[in-house]
Amino acid sequence: xxxxxxxxxxxxxxxxxxxxxxxxxxxxxxxxxxxxxxxxxxxxxxxxxxxxxxxxxxxxxxxxxxxxxxxxxxxxxxxxxxxxxxxxxxxxxxxxxxxxxxxxxxxxxxxxxxxxxxxxxxxxxxxxxxxxxxxxx
Amino acid sequence: xxxxxxxxxxxxxxxxxxxxxxxxxxxxxxxxxxxxxxxxxxxxxxxxxxxxxxxxxxxxxxxxxxxxxxxxxxxxxxxxxxxxxxxxxxxxxxxxxxxxxxxxxxxxxxxxxxxxxxxxxxxxxxxxxxx
Numbered sequence: 001x002x003x004x005x006x007x008x009x010x011x012x013x014x015x016x017x018x019x020x021x022x023x024x025x026x027x028x029x030x031x032x033x034x035x036x037x038x039x040x041x042x043x044x045x046x047x048x049x050x051x052x053x054x055x056x057x058x059x060x061x062x063x064x065x066x067x068x069x070x071x072x073x074x075x076x077x078x079x080x081x082x083x084x085x086x087x088x089x090x091x092x093x094x095x096x097x098x099x100x101x102x103x104x105x106x107x108x109x110x111x112x113x114x115x116x117x118x119x120x121x122x123x124x125x126x127x128x129x130x131x132x133x134x135x136x137x
Numbered sequence: 138x139x140x141x142x143x144x145x146x147x148x149x150x151x152x153x154x155x156x157x158x159x160x161x162x163x164x165x166x167x168x169x170x171x172x173x174x175x176x177x178x179x180x181x182x183x184x185x186x187x188x189x190x191x192x193x194x195x196x197x198x199x200x201x202x203x204x205x206x207x208x209x210x211x212x213x214x215x216x217x218x219x220x221x222x223x224x225x226x227x228x229x230x231x232x233x234x235x236x237x238x239x240x241x242x243x244x245x246x247x248x249x250x251x252x253x254x255x256x257x258x259x260x261x262x263x264x265x266x267x268x
Binding site (some may be wrong): 012018024027028030031032033034036051052056057062063065066068069072074077078079080081082084085106129132137 | 160164166169173174184203207210214217
C-alpha cells in the first residue's frame with residue numbers, strides 16, 4: 001500500500017537514504033546528457049574552486065523523485081516537483097556520500113496532495129523549498 | 138552582463154528528439170530504479186530533453202555554458218511522455234537579473250508532442266562571473 005493512502009496534513013513519511021558514489025555520477029551524467037566535468041573530473045572540479053567532485057543538482061533532485069516514487073507505490077503519481085539547489089553534495093573518490101530524503105504532508109485538496117521534502121547530506125540541507133504535488137494514479 | 142530586454146525572448150525548438158526505452162532505462166538504473174520503470178515514476182526524466190536546449194541557447198545570449206550552476210528547477214506534468222514519442226522543446230526567457238557579477242536566467246521550456254504540451258519546465262541558471 002502507498003504511504004500516502006489515507007494520509008493527513010502534517011504526517012511524516014518514512015525517511016529514505018541513498019548512497020551516491022562516482023559511478024552513480026558517471027552513469028547519471030551519461031543518462032541525463034549533463035557531462036559537465038565538475039561532476040566527473042576531480043582535477044577539473046578543484047581547478048574551478050570546488051572542494052572536490054560534486055553531484056549534479058539534478059541527480060539529487062532525481063533521488064528526491066525516487067523517494068516520492070517509493071512513497072507513491074504506483075497508487076499516486078508526481079505531477080509537479082520543485083527544488084532549489086542550495087548546497088553542493090561532495091562525492092569523494094572511492095567512498096560513498098549518503099543522502100537522506102524525508103517528507104511531510106503540507107496540504108491536501110480534492111485533487112492533490114502536497115509533499116514537502118527535506119533532503120540532507122552531511123548534516124546540511126542540500127535542496128531547499130523542495131515540494132511535490134501528487135495525484136491518484 | 139545580459140540585457141534585461143531578453144525577457145520574453147522565445148526560442149522555438151529546431152528539432153525533435155525521440156523518447157526511447159534505452160534512454161529511459163539508463164536514466165532509471167542510474168538512480169537505482171529498475172530498467173522497466175515508467176516515465177510517470179521518474180518526475181525529473183524530461184530534463185534529458187530540456188537541458189540540451191538550454192545549452193544550445195546560452196551561447197546565443199553571450200553566456201558561457203562552462204560557468205553555469207543550476208539554481209532551481211521545476212517540472213509540471215500535464216501528462217507523461219511516452220516511449221517512441223517525438224518531443225520538441227520550445228523555450229522562453231522569463232526572467233533575467235545580474236547579482237554580484239553573476240547573470241541569473243530563468244528559462245521556461247515546454248515539451249511538445251505535435252501541438253500538445255506535455256511537460257512544462259522552469260530552470261534557473263546562474264552564470265558565474267569571472268573571479
